[in-house]
Amino acid sequence: MQVVVAMMKRIVEPELMTGESQALAYARADFESAHSSYPKLFSKKFPRRPRRALALDLGCGPCDVTIRFANANPGYTFHAVDGSAAMLRYARTAIALQRGLSRRIKLIAGFIPGAPIPRRSYDVILSSSFLHHLHDPAVLWETVRQYAKRGTIVFIADLRRPPSRASARAFAQKYSRGEPEVLRRDFFNSLLAAFTPAEVRRQLKKAGLDGLQVETISDRHLVVFGRISQPPA
Numbered sequence: 001m002q003v004v005v006a007m008m009k010r011i012v013e014p015e016l017m018t019g020e021s022q023a024l025a026y027a028r029a030d031f032e033s034a035h036s037s038y039p040k041l042f043s044k045k046f047p048r049r050p051r052r053a054l055a056l057d058l059g060c061g062p063c064d065v066t067i068r069f070a071n072a073n074p075g076y077t078f079h080a081v082d083g084s085a086a087m088l089r090y091a092r093t094a095i096a097l098q099r100g101l102s103r104r105i106k107l108i109a110g111f112i113p114g115a116p117i118p119r120r121s122y123d124v125i126l127s128s129s130f131l132h133h134l135h136d137p138a139v140l141w142e143t144v145r146q147y148a149k150r151g152t153i154v155f156i157a158d159l160r161r162p163p164s165r166a167s168a169r170a171f172a173q174k175y176s177r178g179e180p181e182v183l184r185r186d187f188f189n190s191l192l193a194a195f196t197p198a199e200v201r202r203q204l205k206k207a208g209l210d211g212l213q214v215e216t217i218s219d220r221h222l223v224v225f226g227r228i229s230q231p232p233a
Ligand SMILES: C[S@@+](CC[C@H](N)C(=O)[O-])C[C@H]1O[C@@H](n2cnc3c(N)ncnc32)[C@H](O)[C@@H]1O
Pocket: 015, 016, 017, 018, 058, 059, 060, 061, 062, 063, 064, 065, 081, 082, 083, 084, 087, 110, 111, 112, 113, 127, 128, 129, 130, 133, 134
């Protein structure tokens, strides 16, 4: 007899993280293990990437991930976009503490879609933990298509939804223990709002981006990566 396990349905959370205490807790949280792995995985997936590039970071938050990419790729400059003024304030402070990064990371305030992104296209498009915030995930893939050109490198890291509320609660306990209540709550809600790898593959197919690959990289993360082969129509 085949046993079919029903997957928990997605429950959306608010898109923007505008709360003061929410942004503060997020900016101070310890994301070392996940965030330090992204630039390493990026180098592994794209060994022949350009040494100099203009990168777009969608939903940059306090820029911990942007800063790690900037330090690992000294020839890159970044346009980092977020719709939360509180998050961008923490980003500005974090960038100012890093020598030379204020010149290489330009912050852009704005809601996606519609944010005033200054260039028509980018060499690299990044995002981390942004997809699961979107009520309509097509917004991310349309934005990728809009700002890509032939050869653009795409690297999107995100949470993946566990099969049940109980497993989401277990992850929240395991990975946000010791963090403020607001962060533990947000992490739990983010796990419920995240997509499964199969759902992301369907989104990519619908968006005409099925040349990109989806890979599970940890018990709670996935990554979407690849190069854009066709310029947007
Ligand atoms: C969980 S944080 C991730 C921040 C950062 N990329 C990281 O990995 O640490 C998600 C960020 O996306 C922003 N965000 C969510 N939806 C957005 C939208 N539609 N437009 C602009 N920013 C958005 C939130 O304000 C928040 O700062």
